[in-house]
Amino acid sequence: MKRELVATRATLAWAVLTASLLASGLLAASPTSAATTTTTYTATTSVNVRTGASTSQTILFQLQKGQSVLAAGKVSGDWLPITYDNTTAYVWAEYLTADKTAASLVLTGPAGRRTALANVNVRATASLDADITAILDEGTAITVTGYSSGAFAQVTVDGTTGWVHTQFLSTTTDTTPVAVARYTTTTDLALRTTASVAATNQGTISSGSTVGGTGTHSGTYSQVVYDGKVGWVITGYLDAVSGTTAAYVLPLRKATLYGAKASVPIRSAADATSTELGTITLGFAIRTTGTTDGIFTQVIWNGSTAWARTSKLTATATVDLGSDSLNKLEPYGKAAVLEVRANFPKITTIYGWRSSSAYSSDHPNGRAIDIMIPSYKSNKALGDSIAQYFIDNGKRLHVTYILWRQRSYTLSRGSWKAMEDRGSDTQNHMNHVHVSFEPS
Template sequence: MTSRDYLNVRSAPSTSADRVGLLSPGDSVKSTGRLSDGFQEIVFKGAARWTSAASLRAVPAAETSASAPATASPDTASKTDATPSATPKAATSATPKATTSATPKVVASKAQSVAKTAAKSATTSTATKTVYTSTAVNLRSGAGTNYRTYGTLAKGATLTTRGTATNGWTPVTYNGRAGWVSTQYLTTTKPATSTGSGTSSGSSSWASLTAGGSSGLSGLRPNAVGIVNRVLTAFPQIKTIYGVRSDSIDDHPSGHAVDLMLPRGTADSALGQQIANYFRAHASELHVQYIMWNKHIWNISRDSEGWRVVADRGSATANHMDHVHITTVWD
């Protein structure tokens, strides 16, 4: 089987299970045949692991076996028709080449050129155009709700289409990220949007964060910058914030997430809860997508469920006990 996209490899069939690796698009893996809750068991680095079944593709026999029986195809049929091997060479050699092959070859060449030009023109006219999101909508790795969500795009996000829609889903590019968006939430007219606080506040305030050991702030997207600005005014005791960094999940690398580090770590749990509650209460205003704090997660799209428990990840940092993680709507 091959991976359709970047896929997390987990120790068990659950999104809360530990991530033990990452598959890149086109990576080949061996399936054990076991399925559980939408996960496929695979052999990864010699051990039985789990990954999303929907994002794996079974490799056709034609791609894996060179001994597959030969079948007729448009290419082979065309060549057979163009080369009448039953005609003896003696019967064709008497006919001058100039009268039997030169003209047809020129005509065919011109016809192929015209066809290629028309096809290229048609592709170019429909392949790319600028569109906008008419509301907050998920950017997914494939054409369907069963595919991985990269992030939630804000209303008015600017996208470039990569081709025609498939089953109600349009292939797009957003800030260099190729993905799919439900076509019904796209428009060619940019909708009016509220202006956010996506510019840094006083340089001295941001300088204090740098002095406190913060990193990855210069690459933050406007919505994440708005979170930092609000922290500076509402919670000045926070001196260290981590923004853009490498990770298997797109939130931090794309500049849409920040980690608000508590001054005394786990000893500041009361402050952490206060911060988490504050940004939940102001989620719509500040374009918050979800918050992780103290082994719990809250998502604006599942607000009615409140704080949901997250499986133990081991350390205080991995369990978000010494910091509050905030991911914003993608802008």
């Protein structure tokens, strides 16, 4: 890898490279800076990107509000085909807006590493006229962000953002996270697909195993690489091997406690006025270090230590909500059930987990509840008040969206939107308020 080359040398290298690639057939013609005419769409809220035009198709990732994508065709049956990772993926068009002027920066693939097919220039901007900031050798694994601008892919080199012409990059992106530290497991650990107790277990990592840590954490979980698989394990059971950089040494668990209230703030210091880093809910398992400071207990959070009020934690794990359907909910769902019972005594029936769902994975994942409205045809006001309660308290209760009377309300959008007619009063949510939650 070469750095700080003078402009004349960089220009000569580009000319020689281009001639070489033309002769070898790797480059059919000199790349140009002119972008092909494109149609782009921008997400108005978070929305799933799937392998096919159906909610039953595999979710590739979740597009976030404000991110733009490149259309691969016209909207058909409410689905927009897009270009993603050198193939066609699909997004529910209702949550996208066509850009009047094509977006200059679009998400066209996953972040990861692609290989340089030849010695390649890294440029300051997405243009052949831009300054060359580095020249990378053939075969170098280049970190890509997943974003493109015209014929250029956005990359990071030595912590600096740059641009490489996609003609000189492999089409396959290696998305496996890089391990930055090694740990020995202190107990048997489930390797989950996401940072949630409800996520699929890819297999059990035996106590005493060595795993690679990526330095990425989420709440009570840390991302690791083990036996060729990437997943999430509970932080607190990973003992850093000797010589590990201090920044990657993780706190170790001394005891496990549980949320004793509907909402338990996790704070940056043992002080009620300190920054709130997150919350846990009733029955949520939190690992502690065994250290206390006044009325606070030190807990393990986001790969480091934080604090929770001792009085809001308990050694008891069991929270019985009265039915298997509700007991299988994730903590955010359980906390919501308690709030409904406390604030709306007329509600006598709430459903939660079920094994399958035709429209989303929230019920099977334990992330949704259905609040049944008694005498719903004449009791619309009760349903309205419940829906509004979850809108008003949505951030605190970790709500993602609400369905009520054939309408949807997403917290990110901040407004109601009409839904298609699904057939019956139950399918159209006329007789119940549906509330979905973030993963716990």
